[in-house]
Amino acid sequence: MQASDPAALDGKLPAPESHVQVLVVGAGPAGLTAATELARNGVSVMLIDENPLDPHLVGLDVPLFFGGRAGSAVQNQARMVEQIVASDPAYEAAFEAGVDVGLGVTCWGVYLPGPASRALPGPVAALTDGARSWTVGFDRLLIAAGARDFVAFFDGADQPGVMGAQAFAALTDRYDAFDGRRLLVYGSGELGVRTAQRALDLGLEVAALVDVTDEPRAAPASINALRAKGVAIRTGVTVTAAARGALGVTSATLADRNGVTETFACDTICLALGRIPSIELFDSAGIEIVLEAGLGGYVPRSADGISTSSPLVFGLGDCIGVSEDLPSRADIEDEARRAAAIVMASLDGSPAVIGARTVPAQDQLAYRRHVIERMLESGGHEVLACQCEDVTRGDLAGIRPPRYLGCPASTGNRRDLKSHAAEGPLNHDQMKRLTRVSMGACQGRRCREQVALLMAIYGGMPSAAVPLAGYRPPVRPLPLSVLATMAETRAMADEWPVWFGIPTQWIPYGAIGTPEEDAMLATHMHL
The missing domain is CATH 3.50.50.60 (FAD/NAD(P)-binding domain)
Structure with a gap:
């Protein structure tokens, strides 16, 4: 044994x-x-x-x-x-x-x-x-x-006032703590319509409901009801920028496929692009x-x-x-x-009458990819893809190392997403390690999906070709002081010095080279 x-x-x-x-x-x-x-x-x-x-x-x-x-x-x-x-x-x-x-x-x-x-x-x-x-x-x-919310960045999206529809619903319905007055809602599906209507019911202003699609995605009756309340409806446009103010967003700029722009004053741009x-x-x-x-x-x-x-x-x-x-x-x-x-x-332990799951035929990924493609066309490559780690779309496309490391000594071996895709499937977890994209404190909640779609677009691949970036516990950012409160037994504590198999790393400095070091190794270390 x-x-x-x-x-x-x-x-x-x-x-x-x-x-x-x-x-x-x-x-x-x-x-x-x-x-x-x-x-x-x-x-x-x-x-x-x-x-x-x-x-x-x-x-x-x-x-x-x-x-x-x-x-x-x-x-x-x-x-x-x-x-x-x-x-x-x-x-x-x-x-x-x-x-x-x-x-x-x-x-x-x-x-x-x-x-x-x-x-x-x-x-x-x-x-x-x-x-x-x-x-x-x-x-x-x-x-x-x-x-949670599907997030798509544009110039100025890293300032207060750009938020998701799910978050808006939580702050208004559950917390009663929304700090804004005038919204522009990006997304014309049922989620966008419900968000705009919720804002109006609370006495807030809704400047416009906009979408990249040629026609609104929600039922005509719902769209007409918003239009009758003074909400501007714009389709075939994308949000290209949010003007910066002392307290955050002051306006949103839209652009159509011909480059014609329109600006709406608002303090909040609410993304209702999907869940x-x-x-x-x-x-x-x-x-x-x-x-x-x-x-x-x-x-x-x-x-x-x-x-x-x-x-x-x-x-x-x-x-x-x-x-x-x-x-x-x-x-x-x-x-x-x-x-x-x-x-x-x-x-x-008894059988349950459970019924079969029905999966809707609608392709939600196709709409999201359309949004990202239009925002790439109108906003370019220097817009942030990852707010936490300051990674732009261009950084991701060129697989550039983190900015805080400085420029590499040689660019002769530099690769990009397109060349990587030609040799095999792209991997989001690999891009984390190479560029630090999706590695910030938000744990990818702002950027995970848009980064995966950007990888597919830059690599010329189907959206489904980029695998899921894996999750690991803790699935919420936690201070080490909180994790340190976990109960442990004396038997666990007695053996912590052998972590990583490097016994001497746990010897106090003053004990190195003394009989105390030999005693500690003999008592606590299992070599």
């Missing part, structure tokens, strides 16, 4: 702080309804939601593209909790059903049993409230993490991910729209696929009850 490694973690990890039958991540309408339904059927349920967000995350545009338009109210966490609970009566129903609700709690990692996780005491989720981190064990995990399923937890946990253009991009593989490749993990709502049509609250709740039934059947 092979001797066990005394430095291994097997049997040394502490037990999770708690254990539930079902952990639900995401307390939007879908997560609330599913959690309440499960609890009413006698299942122990923990429901967590990262809202209210730490204000620092809002500033980093995590998890949504807030674009500097969150008011100072987000600094008051207690008020935000009250605001969130008051925004949806379903919270009260969840409390009454016995759901253990944790607001302001983020799930930053999911760890499932497998070859690389044998030391775990079972399936666990890593959580944080911004002050500390801990783990919770679960029998089943239901992820209802929602969707991206939030699959970070699925992918980082090893769930099988596939590209479905009709479901908004990369999504968990699912036969029924709920189940995934792991029998322990389920998905619900926008995070498992979005369509261009926005579902009603009633439809969301019906789907949530179906998800609860599937999860309960899984717990019981």
Whole structure:
């Protein structure tokens, strides 16, 4: 029998702080309804939601593209909790059903049993409230993490006032903390129409609704209703620039295919170009991910729209696929009850009537690529592709090293995306390493999709040819001080000096060359 490694973690990890039958991540309408339904059927349920967000995350545009338009109210966490609970009566129903609700709690990692996780005491989720981190064990995990905004940059998009429609909805409906007065909405689909109408209902001004397509993408009746309220409708145009002011955006410049420009005064440019399923937890946990253009991009593989490749993990709502049509609250709740039934059947070991998943035929990737191509035509190559790392479209196309390294000594071997594509598929993770694109604190939430499309365009490849840039935990940016609060046993701490297999790196300087060094090596180091 092979001797066990005394430095291994097997049997040394502490037990999770708690254990539930079902952990639900995401307390939007879908997560609330599913959690309440499960609890009413006698299942122990923990429901967590990262809202209210730490204000620092809002500033980093995590998890949504807030674009500097969150008011100072987000600094008051207690008020935000009250605001969130008051925004949806379903919270009260969840409390009454016995759901253990944790607001302001983020799930930053999911760890499932497998070859690389044998030391775990079972399936666990890593959580944080911004002050500390801990783990919770679960029998089943239901992820209802929602969707984020598809972002496309133009000149001036890196200043306050350029934001996403999903973020606008969160700041207005959930937080009551939107800091703007006059919007231009970029995107004429149902998402754009709903965004413009939401703004008007709140007493805000909507200067225009614009799109690159020749005709509005939403139903004519919806477009005409906005036009009747004084909203200018412009099609066949793209946003080329946002004028800079002391507090951010002051106007938006549009250009048509002939170069004719038009300017609208506004303090906010709201991108309503599409929604991206939030699959970070699925992918980082090893769930099988596939590209479905009709479901908004990369999504968990699912036969029924709920189940995934792991029998322990389920998905619900926008995070498992979005369509261009926005579902009603009633439809969301019906789907949530179906998800609860599937999860309960899984717990019981009984078969569930699940039905087959229907994937819409619409190609959402084609529209997004059209947007990026038009913005390239009108805005050129020196517009930012990655705001965090100051990487331009031209930097990406030329695979230029990070600017802070200075110019390379020799450019004789310089490659570009087109030459790389001629030799094989392009890889987003490789571009991260070569240019630092998508490597910033926002973890690619501002640029991930537009960078992938730029790579495909510059490389002359189909959009689907660029694989997903992988996610790793933590799926939210966390201070090391928070991660350091994770519980560890004495048996774990005793063996930390052998990390990386370099014993002497942990010898105190004053002990080097003394008998104390020999004693430490003999006692603590396993060579």
